[in-house]
Amino acid sequence: MSGASMWEAIGGIVRRDLLLAMRRRSDAAMSVFFLVIVVSLFPLGVGPEPAVLRTIGPGVLWVAALLACLLSLGRVFTADYLDGVLEQMVLIPQPLAVLVVAKVLGHWLISGLPVVLLSPLLGLQFGLSGESLGVLVMSLLLGTPTLSMIGAIGAALVLGVRGSGLLVALLVLPLYVPILIFGAGAVTSSMAGIGGEANLSLLGACLVLSLFLAPWATAAAVRIALE
Amino acid sequence: MSGKVYPRLYPCPLFFHALFPYSRRALSVELLMLQAVSLRCSRGERRLFSDLNVKVERGSLLAVVGENGSGKTSLLRIFSGLLPPEQGSVLWDGQDIHQLKELYSGQLTYIGHLNGIKDDLTPLENVTSSMSLAGEACSNNGAKEALEAIGLKRPIHHLPSKVLSQGQKRRVALARLWLSTRPLWLLDEPFTSLDTAATTVVTQRLHAHLHRGGLAVVVTHQEVALPSETVQRLNLTE
Numbered sequence: 001m002s003g004a005s006m007w008e009a010i011g012g013i014v015r016r017d018l019l020l021a022m023r024r025r026s027d028a029a030m031s032v033f034f035l036v037i038v039v040s041l042f043p044l045g046v047g048p049e050p051a052v053l054r055t056i057g058p059g060v061l062w063v064a065a066l067l068a069c070l071l072s073l074g075r076v077f078t079a080d081y082l083d084g085v086l087e088q089m090v091l092i093p094q095p096l097a098v099l100v101v102a103k104v105l106g107h108w109l110i111s112g113l114p115v116v117l118l119s120p121l122l123g124l125q126f127g128l129s130g131e132s133l134g135v136l137v138m139s140l141l142l143g144t145p146t147l148s149m150i151g152a153i154g155a156a157l158v159l160g161v162r163g164s165g166l167l168v169a170l171l172v173l174p175l176y177v178p179i180l181i182f183g184a185g186a187v188t189s190s191m192a193g194i195g196g197e198a199n200l201s202l203l204g205a206c207l208v209l210s211l212f213l214a215p216w217a218t219a220a221a222v223r224i225a226l227e
Numbered sequence: 228m229s230g231k232v233y234p235r236l237y238p239c240p241l242f243f244h245a246l247f248p249y250s251r252r253a254l255s256v257e258l259l260m261l262q263a264v265s266l267r268c269s270r271g272e273r274r275l276f277s278d279l280n281v282k283v284e285r286g287s288l289l290a291v292v293g294e295n296g297s298g299k300t301s302l303l304r305i306f307s308g309l310l311p312p313e314q315g316s317v318l319w320d321g322q323d324i325h326q327l328k329e330l331y332s333g334q335l336t337y338i339g340h341l342n343g344i345k346d347d348l349t350p351l352e353n354v355t356s357s358m359s360l361a362g363e364a365c366s367n368n369g370a371k372e373a374l375e376a377i378g379l380k381r382p383i384h385h386l387p388s389k390v391l392s393q394g395q396k397r398r399v400a401l402a403r404l405w406l407s408t409r410p411l412w413l414l415d416e417p418f419t420s421l422d423t424a425a426t427t428v429v430t431q432r433l434h435a436h437l438h439r440g441g442l443a444v445v446v447t448h449q450e451v452a453l454p455s456e457t458v459q460r461l462n463l464t465e
Contacts, residue, residue, distance in 0.1 A: 005362060012359045016345075019356075023347040023387075084341025085357075091307060093333030093362050227310050 009094045010102040017106030027075065032114045035068040039122045050127045057126030058136065058187035065115050065140060066176050069147040072111040073168055076103055076148075076155040081225065086159075090226055097215035100222070104145075104152045104214075112144035128191070135190040135200070142203040143183040149210035150175045156221035179206055258320045259285035259410050261306065261442055267314035268301050275301055279315070281461055285410070288433065288443040290451050293463030299446040300340060300415055302463065306444055307337045307413050319411075333362065335411040340419070342400035346389035350374055350399040353388055358406055365406045373405035374398075376432075378425050393420040401425075404432050412436060412443040427452075 021028040042060045043053055080086040089099050119140050120133045128136065154172035158164035186199035260282065267277040275298030283289045291299045304310035306317055308324050308331060317324045324331040344353040354370040365373075374384055377398045388396060397420050404412065412433075418426050430452050433443055437457050445451060451458060 008364075009360070009362065012356065012364075016348075016356045016360070019352070020345060020347055082341075083345065084339055084343035085345060087309060087337070087339050087341065088343045088357060089360060090309060091332050091335070091337050092360055093329045095329060 006094055006098055009092060009098060013099065013102035014106045018109065021110045028110050031068040031072040031111045032118065034071055035064050035115055038064040040125065043125055053126045054128065057123065057128055058184045061119060061122060061136065062180055062184040065144065066147060066180055068115055069111060069144065069151060070169055070172065072107065073151040073155045074165060076107050076152055077159055081159050087226060090222065096219035096222060100152060100215040100218040104148045108145050108148040112148055115144055116140045132187050132191045135196040136187045138200055139183040139186040139196065139203055142200060142207050143179050146179050146207045146210045147176060149214040152218045153214055153221060156218045156225060159225035182206065259440065259442060260320055261411060262318040264318060265315040266305060266312045268298055268305060269313055270301060276463055283442050283444060285440045285442055286437050287457050287459055288437055288445060288453060289459050289461055291444065291446045291461050291463065292448060297463040299463055303413050303415050303444060303446050307335065334409055335413055336403060336407040336409045337413045338400055338403065338415065338417060340415045342396050344388050344396060344399050346387065348388060349385050350379060350388055351384040353399055354402050357403060363406065363408060369406055373402040376405045377402050377428055394422060397421055398425055401429055410441050412441065414443065414445045416446055418447060418449050
């Protein structure tokens with residue numbers, strides 16, 4: 001298969017997913033609103049003490065981003081599975097992993113990228129400094145695609161299972177732990193003045209590793225679901 | 228699989244081209260033969276069929292019939308490569324389809340019992356997006372012609388598909404047959420919820436496909452009104 005037709009296939013799937021998200025804006029906006037509300041609840045609950053907020057800020061933002069990603073995982077494959085589009089996608093003359101990469105890319109553009117773009121604004125609520133805000137954006141930029149990649153494995157595994165929302169959380173959350181530690185750690189260490197580079201490098205490594213392994217794992221899970 | 232484009236092998240009468248413009252397109256494969264070798268399939272504990280041998284050659288249609296639950300759809304999914312057979316193999320031009328993988332996917336058009344159309348997209352968008360997914364990108368006009376060929380009038384092309392009736396949705400799914408240049412068609416109950424007019428049109432389309440040297444496997448419990456020399460029946464109940 002030529003490289004050009006592979007990019008065409010990826011582009012076609014991403015375009016279609018974005019078009020579908022545009023038709024159902026409320027669905028797509030839901031996880032972003034969830035993030036905003038959860039993050040805004042913490043200052044209200046914990047109280048306006050700047051030192052406390054600054055300490056918990058990175059962790060809260062990262063946990064909220066992670067849960068927002070988890071909420072939207074159901075959309076990656078389920079709808080396509082139910083209306084038979086997934087069958088058609090599996091039968092395209094491209095390796096299945098290509099389809100998975102395209103679906104994950106679409107998922108990230110719809111639910112991951114808005115989180116990254118909103119995060120500086122939300123970080124301000126916790127009194128994060130300019131430099132830490134930069135590190136926060138960088139860490140989310142590297143971390144959220146990894147979350148989508150790992151989440152896709154879980155989303156594919158629970159296809160056709162009833163009550164899959166909770167199951168996917170149980171499957172995927174343990175795998176999210178390293179990303180959460182490195183992501184929140186990057187921001188915390190930059191606030192402590194030791195720079196977030198080490199943690200950001202680890203996040204980058206996680207992204208590369210998930211890009212390499214997750215598509216194959218997800219493709220295998222999709223095949224099993226369609227049998 | 229070679230990418231050579233062969234000239235049309237069978238001469239068609241002129242009126243045929245007027246009726247089915249797409250039959251003029253030659254299919255780009257050499258031999259064209261689908262063969263099942265001692266297939267066995269079980270779902271759960273139940274053995275659906277075993278030691279099933281069947282051969283479909285170019286220009287012929289395999290009509291798979293049988294009672295509900297006799298494994299018709301499973302057989303079609305095995306042919307499509309979605310379901311690996313428990314035993315035996317499916318050969319396309321003598322090569323195992325699970326080795327050919329994407330090369331084989333590039334030879335077939337599969338329309339399952341699910342329509343594979345998105346409720347939020349219009350029929351036109353559904354046809355163009357599923358064709359471009361399949362790697363056979365078509366123009367908007369091409370898609371419109373295909374939808375009209377199957378009896379969906381222009382005003383319907385721009386409605387969201389969720390407001391369509393079952394039969395209309397089925398037509399949207401089947402409109403792909405007017406655009407497909409793939410030699411092998413695998414259709415699961417294509418005539419379900421279609422009215423007689425649409426059934427006739429789809430049958431004619433199948434005829435044109437066979438006439439230009441294509442193959443088809445059709446799961447159905449209706450008689451397919453095609454010349455008997457082109458139709459091979461496989462009854463899974465017997």
